[in-house]
Amino acid sequence: MLRLLGILMTTVLASGAAAIAPAQAAHPHAHDPSWTHVDVPTDQQLRGLDAVSSKVAWVGGSAGGVWRTTDGGRSWDDVSPPGADGLLFRDIEARDSRTALALSIGEGTDSRIYRTTDGGQTWTQAFVNDDANAFYDCLAMYPGDRFGLAVSDPVDGKFRIISTRDGGASWQLVDPAGMPDAVDGEFAFAASGTCLVTSGHDAYLASGGGAARVFVSHDRGETWTVRDSTIPASAAGGVFSLAFQGPHGIAVGGDFEAPTAGTDASAYSDDRGATWTNGGDLSGYRSGVDWLRHDVAIAVGPTGSDVTVDGGRSWRAFDDTPLDAVQCVRSACWASGPHGVVVRLARH
Template identity: 35%
Template sequence: MLALTLFAALPFLAQNVRAQDVKSGPWVMQNGGTTASLRGIHAVGGGVAWASGTGGTVLRTEDSGYMWQSCAMPPGAEKLDFRGIWAWDANNAVVMASGPGDQSRVYKTTDGCSHWTLELTNPDKDGFWDALVFQDRKTGFLLGDPVSGRFVVMKTVDGGQSWSRSKAQGLEATPEAKGAFAASNTSLVILPNHRLLFGTGGGVLYHGVHFESTVLDAPANTSPATSGAFEHLSVPLAGKGDAAGIFSLAFADALHGVAVGGDYQKPNESVGTAAWTSDGGKTWTAAVKPPHGYRSSVAWDADAKAWIAAGTNGSDISYDGGKTWAKLDDGNWNALSLPWIVGPKGRMAKLGVLPPKP
């Protein structure tokens, strides 16, 4: 159990900026008043959303993005890259920094980001954290690159105050799966049936412990039948080289999901950028007509009954479960939490009117 507490002394900065009425495809651009590269975005609902990025940047809106507020910077975060953020309302949120060793950290606010508490610092000098997700206000998980040959999966049951590392079987790194990607905070996902999945380089999917059981704390030598060990499954995405693999996972329900990725060093290569599943991630099929480039994030739009994926050369939509995709725009994006999308140099936008279903 690792926990560090430190209270921020920085004042809350209320930088309110009106949205700009500029569009990129169906995306209506917004102005967050920052030039930081944004990779963390979490839409809470009711017009509340949080975003995060480089240079210790955290932003918040309470009015659907009409105005974005620049939060007080967490203590010692001036050089940190906040690649993951998770919020529950306008006051309560956690943010995760990704970086080597102790540059990977988790902070928490309970007062609308006026003050932050340092909850966890990576104890592994060779570690690197990739994603952070919560099932509810108490139960959450953190994914990190392999340390001593095993992927790091950590769990909290008290909202982030304390964390324990999983000893479950199946977390061993493979020659193909050398690490995960911290591109959009979506390489780790919790299914509605409480199973935990994460994607890695090489197109390898680690599928999934039922987190409500004791398996995350089971000894590594516990039998798979009783431990619910992680299985290693293959997803038909581009997987050759350290820059390729599964970058993002999302599920519409316990069975139907989409994985996106590709090779971020080949952003315009469309082959191997999306796959779909209808059995909870046990088997995957490559998209017949994939997105028009590498994709770092994917999300399900329940209202439109469509999948939306985004990456550095634009965004795409699928109305048929991820089998075929159509281009939405050519913008430069990193992460999705619908209806918002964020990218480099402070780019952020909100989804407007989608094209009609074919």
């Protein structure tokens, strides 16, 4: 049943978003960021997101939709894969305006990876899960977009990893011998496509449920070590999202059944995930986080957005728009959420 949480979150949070009030009022500082709406004309919840530049971004929806913009969100092209109606696209990995991967989640064959190299005019099914016990949550490509990994909730007691060496055109199962055992009830959250991220040659995997931990690989997913985070674990809680720049990492999460509770919902690491320190409270549960620039990062969730300017050691709220995912690139940030909401960062 725990593996259905990723699907249930769409219904629970989308239906409750309008009624949720922030845990604390946002008191913007003079130099805080602010969001500008560039929404997609859809009612789908947009948890899949990748930002290529300030002009180019891709989003994936909760009912088989994929959209692309090349003009900063002024217009969106519906580039949904044929036959994908009803699939839950939770992760997008884009190399540029033409090449992208879209991960759909679910049990059995609902977990798929689609690939396009022509801006979404055509798609191929690069991977279709054939194991009823597997449930893929997140996808991440390494710099250069040749090598990449995707992760499934534990199968036979271990998180399952598949890898690509050809830009996502084909995928192979990684030997599970290099993965530590999962704790009973441990799983990953398919909430924003950032439960699995890469930085340089490293990969990082976040978990929740039976334990709130961070798995680290320094060899493109062949072998992993694992460390406890400081974020509390719960049946619907733990570490939801990770972001790294070099050795500096941030983890955010909480409990999605308590969306206004942000106590101890962040952590930071300065040693490539070897140790984690409590980053203090957020203004609510957060499903996505990313670095904007050195020491500055943004976290988002159903009660709004928080910003840190000290590398994750403290946070403050600055907006109460419900959001699910955030991606920053080249001093530009994009975020997405329920009912087609997409926002871009506008600085004061």
